[in-house]
Amino acid sequence: MERFPLSFYYRIADQLVDQAKVYRDEQRIHDLYTTLSRYCRLAEVLPQHKSFMAYSLNEKFHHKKIYQDFIQELQMLNQVVGNDSLPQKNNSLSSITERKVAHCCTVGTKSMRVYEEKTGLASVFTFDTTTAKDWNFNLHKVKSSPSPSLSCIYSMPFTGRVSHLTADDSKHGDSNSSLNGSSESRVLQDVHISARLMEGFLELARDNTDKDLETCGILGAFLKKGTFYVTTLIVPNQESTSSSCQALNEEEIYAVQNEHSLFPIGWIHTHPSQTCFMSSIDLHTHYSYQVMLPEAFAIVMAPTDTSRSYGIFRLTEPGGLSVLKDCQERGFHSHPEPPDGSPLYEHCSNVYINQNLRFEIFDLR
Template identity: 70%
Template structure:
């Protein structure tokens, strides 16, 4: 079924489609933690960070995030969200994000719904990729996870425990992007038991840890090659 889909229009291949990203990506000399500032405390870490020895590390190119924001620019100027899916391969216990897939989608100022998801699955299948996360814009909102975002994140995290969400908020002067995941087990339990749709409130987990947290197992790797499939 997959070979019948005409979906392989590559928007970006960085640095080159002919260069394998595996060997260079495994070099740690171009590796550093992705840091975001806590708007309340002005720090890059807190007790609300997600730290777990059971989670495998994830590497991503910061340029991929920048390129996504550029591809979302037209929507952002119209106050429309844009979303994309992050695909990764697993090598020696580390996930390497090598593919961004921007699906056909319907957007508003505070939501984004992917369409024709079988096209996304086809690319993931052909390239043997794990759906390790997703990325979306908040064109005029601050950098946070809405209740709808949390339900989307749950669908990823229940498949891949390391799955994370990147929120790009270009108009947020205190923090223009964040990398988040649901707390586990607290946040995961809350979302698993929630049948509500649309925007709504979630109760706090009983353990006192927030429903979602910043990730500290995600690293930027400037050597990591990636491709972007824009299917819109």
């Protein structure tokens, strides 16, 4: 647990609180129960961190109160989750348990309408009748907090189409990669991304790419009815080389995510002159995302790779995650194969392109 600062684990705790809020509002009882359980297990080990005694008293008191509330809620939900009359397939409510569940879910519950107004979920989808040729960057200064930045919003044409992304979609030709398929080892919630996400990011990264410098960005998403909708790309201040990229001023990234109630669903970066793969540094970077959110994914853009122009990857579970968890090395290095024989990382099979998804970019550079 000493590998990451205590603030990292409290950020995981905050994300679990946000997830629980969504599941509670949508009465997804089994997902809510699982999320509350994960939070409580994390809260119980936080005092073991070497920095706990010196950490913010306000933060510790805040999460202590949440922990106490969640324990009580878990005790109530335990009666419902164990009821055979509650359908397991889609986590919907049965008529037999509906009143009991409704009572359990009154703890901290807000109406979906209020939640949508607060988070902007009502405007996640835009039904714009403009055509594809009207897509462009409309940059303007953002005067609100957290900091001055450039922002652009894409209004997508309404086509009513959602496309499943596969490993084959990223090929320009034959590939010998061992990651052509996906061997995802757990059931993940679907993720929808904008049709303009990767293209828009490459446009922002073009100057760096021409100089053989990497560029990175962070992806923010809303969670609604069991699906993550990636609506925001945050391009932070960063230091880049031809083979690495380090985000700076992370507090600015967190401020944007918090202000817009976004889940850190993953990240995107370029390999300006390399092939499409996850380096050892990439794997360590992604571990910090996936350990917070199992659906987190990494997009690698490789514009000069003639066999695969991009890849959407995640660490295998439990194989890849366990290897990265135990690895203390830094910089470029090799990793052992996972004990279960799986690859370290794999292509995501739960990511879809949504033609109607609103998309916004914050360029903090």
